[in-house]
Amino acid sequence: MVTTADTPDRSRAGKRILVVGASGFLGRSVVRSFSRAGYEVRGLVRDPAKGVRVQEDGGTPVVGDVLNVRSLEKAASGCFGAIHLAANPPSESDTVRVRVEGTRNILEAAGRRGVGRVVIGSGYWVYRGRPELIRENSPVDPRGESRINYDAERAGMEANSPGELDVLAVRPGMVYGNGSWFQDVATAIRSGKYRLVGDGRNRWSFVDRWDAGTAFRTVLESGKAGEVYNVVDGHPATLREFTDFVATELEVPPPVSMTLEAAVGEMGDAVAHHLAADRPTSNDKLSQLGWRARVSSYRDGIPDLLREMFPLDRRTRSGVGSAPVLRPVRR
Ligand SMILES: NC(=O)c1ccc[n+]([C@@H]2O[C@H](COP(=O)([O-])OP(=O)(O)OC[C@H]3O[C@@H](n4cnc5c(N)ncnc54)[C@H](OP(=O)(O)O)[C@@H]3O)[C@@H](O)[C@H]2O)c1
Numbered sequence: 001m002v003t004t005a006d007t008p009d010r011s012r013a014g015k016r017i018l019v020v021g022a023s024g025f026l027g028r029s030v031v032r033s034f035s036r037a038g039y040e041v042r043g044l045v046r047d048p049a050k051g052v053r054v055q056e057d058g059g060t061p062v063v064g065d066v067l068n069v070r071s072l073e074k075a076a077s078g079c080f081g082a083i084h085l086a087a088n089p090p091s092e093s094d095t096v097r098v099r100v101e102g103t104r105n106i107l108e109a110a111g112r113r114g115v116g117r118v119v120i121g122s123g124y125w126v127y128r129g130r131p132e133l134i135r136e137n138s139p140v141d142p143r144g145e146s147r148i149n150y151d152a153e154r155a156g157m158e159a160n161s162p163g164e165l166d167v168l169a170v171r172p173g174m175v176y177g178n179g180s181w182f183q184d185v186a187t188a189i190r191s192g193k194y195r196l197v198g199d200g201r202n203r204w205s206f207v208d209r210w211d212a213g214t215a216f217r218t219v220l221e222s223g224k225a226g227e228v229y230n231v232v233d234g235h236p237a238t239l240r241e242f243t244d245f246v247a248t249e250l251e252v253p254p255p256v257s258m259t260l261e262a263a264v265g266e267m268g269d270a271v272a273h274h275l276a277a278d279r280p281t282s283n284d285k286l287s288q289l290g291w292r293a294r295v296s297s298y299r300d301g302i303p304d305l306l307r308e309m310f311p312l313d314r315r316t317r318s319g320v321g322s323a324p325v326l327r328p329v330r331r
Contacts, residue, residue: 129277144270177209
């Protein structure tokens with residue numbers, strides 16, 4: 001059901017926002033959501049060539065770096081809000097700088113340029129896994145990459161000054177779309193290489209990539225200063241259900257599993273525990289702001305997504321007696 005309108009709103013015309021990390025997986029969905037809603041969107045890119053992505057999503061690229069405050073100040077000029085989704089620099093050691101120092105830099109630039117609201121992107125991996133529904137005040141247990149996201153949230157909240165500089169944080173669940181982790185998972189399931197960690201009875205919480213974009217917009221527009229919001233579709237599923245569904249759609253056998261111990265040895269403690277954690281997560285707080293997922297469950301979104309990612313190879317399909325071949329396409 002579509003309840004979050006993309007229809008341009010005249011009251012938003014001329015309202016300018018800055019998206020940092022605009023060429024990334026989540027950044028693109030945010031640029032698209034704001035521009036479709038009638039905002040003027042500036043998308044910060046390090047590489048001018050990636051500005052094309054921002055333009056495709058309806059924004060205006062501005063060249064800069066989250067580690068360079070002057071470039072942020074320039075980009076933030078005239079903006080009423082900013083969103084931090086810069087992440088994953090080529091060198092792993094720079095991740096802390098981009099996420100945490102980057103947060104401080106954006107807040108410094110925001111303060112100087114009179115930007116009133118800043119949203120820090122984080123992730124639901126900060127929560128400790130548990131069988132009960134996870135809400136924003138549930139216990140956290142940030143490890144690995146989620147520790148860095150959590151530190152970025154905290155750096156942001158330290159600067160929260162309601163009414164003057166509102167700082168908010170967003171914790172999306174597993175955002176599925178053409179790219180990021182889902183590209184890797186779908187490709188591995190398709191080639192028979194994916195292995196579940198543990199028995200697969202742990203639940204993950206999902207959200208469609210473009211719905212995540214509208215959620216960031218809802219939080220920037222209507223969220224309360226100093227608050228954190230989960231972004232999930234409200235239909236958690238066990239990892240076994242999810243991966244079996246993907247396998248069925250791809251017409252391949254369901255993936256086998258590996259022990260947690262083996263996974264720790266292969267991918268490290270933080271990632272293995274994240275993958276095996278039970279995180280049924282609530283979106284009640286975000287729903288109270290009026291947000292609704294356009295794609296209410298992965299079961300509705302993934303079939304079309306897989307067709308987009310692995311389009312049928314027509315040459316093979318037309319061959320007598322040969323099965324359709326799905327080829328990966330990455331954006
Ligand atoms: N993907 C998910 O499912 C998901 C779910 C929950 C939370 N999150 C969190 O959301 C955040 C963004 O994730 P993502 O998947 O969108 O990452 P991504 O696709 O790797 O995008 C990261 C973006 O940051 C930019 N960037 C890197 N270093 C920068 C710098 N120094 N200055 C300015 N921009 C810089 C990158 O630009 P270049 O192309 O120039 O490197 C890219 O546009 C992360 O904190 C992640 O943990 C993601």
